[in-house]
Amino acid sequence: MDLDVEKYPHVTxxxxxxxxxxxxxxxxxxxxxxxxxxxxxxxIFDMSRIRFIDxxxxxxxxxxxRKLKEKGGHLNICCSSPQVTALFExxxxxxxxxxxSSKEEAVKSINIxxxxxxxx
Amino acid sequence: xxxxxxxxxxxxATDVDCGTGLIAGFYTLPDKAMEPxxxxxxxxxxxxxxxxxxxxxxxxxxRCNAHWPVNxxxxxxxxxxVHEAAANIIRHAYQNQCGKRIVIEGAxxxxxxxxxxxxxxxxxxxxSVPSPVLDGTAESGYGLYIMEYCMDxxxxxxxxxxxxTICITKKKKG
Numbered sequence: 001m002d003l004d005v006e007k008y009p010h011v012t013x014x015x016x017x018x019x020x021x022x023x024x025x026x027x028x029x030x031x032x033x034x035x036x037x038x039x040x041x042x043x044i045f046d047m048s049r050i051r052f053i054d055x056x057x058x059x060x061x062x063x064x065x066r067k068l069k070e071k072g073g074h075l076n077i078c079c080s081s082p083q084v085t086a087l088f089e090x091x092x093x094x095x096x097x098x099x100x101s102s103k104e105e106a107v108k109s110i111n112i113x114x115x116x117x118x119x120x
Numbered sequence: 121x122x123x124x125x126x127x128x129x130x131x132x133a134t135d136v137d138c139g140t141g142l143i144a145g146f147y148t149l150p151d152k153a154m155e156p157x158x159x160x161x162x163x164x165x166x167x168x169x170x171x172x173x174x175x176x177x178x179x180x181x182x183r184c185n186a187h188w189p190v191n192x193x194x195x196x197x198x199x200x201x202v203h204e205a206a207a208n209i210i211r212h213a214y215q216n217q218c219g220k221r222i223v224i225e226g227a228x229x230x231x232x233x234x235x236x237x238x239x240x241x242x243x244x245x246x247x248s249v250p251s252p253v254l255d256g257t258a259e260s261g262y263g264l265y266i267m268e269y270c271m272d273x274x275x276x277x278x279x280x281x282x283x284x285t286i287c288i289t290k291k292k293k294g
Contacts, residue, residue, distance in 0.1 A: 023168040056207070
């Protein structure tokens with residue numbers, strides 16, 4: 001699986017392909033994400049094209065967040081579907097993931113966070 | 121019959137075309153208080169790649185509801201619940217064996233939409249599955265929680281003839 005990856009100063013943005021994340025594609029997605037998790041502290045998943053995700057797909061997000069957190073990093077999500085955003089809220093994702101409606105907001109949030117930590 | 125590998129069943133002389141190319145047959149529920157409405161069946165194999173077709177069946181069926189307009193949020197929730205139920209049947213009841221039957225029955229009533237997922241795999245004890253802790257520490261175990269959150273009712277039945285049924289219901293708002 002080819003992922004579209006953009007590098008920013010403090011974060012890497014990964015565009016998740018297709019319109020659905022479900023059992024048939026989850027393992028392949030996880031394999032494709034793993035090298036990025038190993039080489040980056042902060043990631044943003046651009047899910048603006050995603051219209052459907054199930055519990056297994058959500059598991060990939062949680063896996064990624066856990067791996068990044070182990071090394072002091074963070075996962076932000078950019079999601080434009082109100083239904084998918086509502087699912088994330090249902091599962092309490094806002095308590096431990098940054099969820100934004102645009103990629104720009106998600107990048108800005110990581111930069112503000114980094115700046116805050118540097119000043120402290 | 122649509123030419124997409126999906127089998128729509130329950131066609132009869134009283135069938136009507138409800139505007140999406142699907143065929144709906146009228147039937148009467150035992151409870152007279154529940155007005156006769158339309159129902160449809162969709163049969164799929166225990167193959168995760170067919171879940172998308174099951175979701176499409178749900179979407180088209182919800183759009184056929186003549187009693188009230190089902191909005192996008194409700195359609196998404198029903199699709200997600202049926203998807204999670206069918207995925208659980210494939211993974212747990214049929215233990216990932218392909219080629220087993222799952223029959224999904226949809227019924228539109230005056231005040232609710234119901235879907236019954238029938239399968240002939242291992243039965244299931246709801247109480248044996250704990251509720252997930254929503255703190256991000258677990259990467260799995262959310263399927264039942266999602267189904268029960270999205271729908272007004274989720275029932276698990278075993279009829280004694282080896283047919284297991286998951287019945288999920290969404291009531292009309294207001």
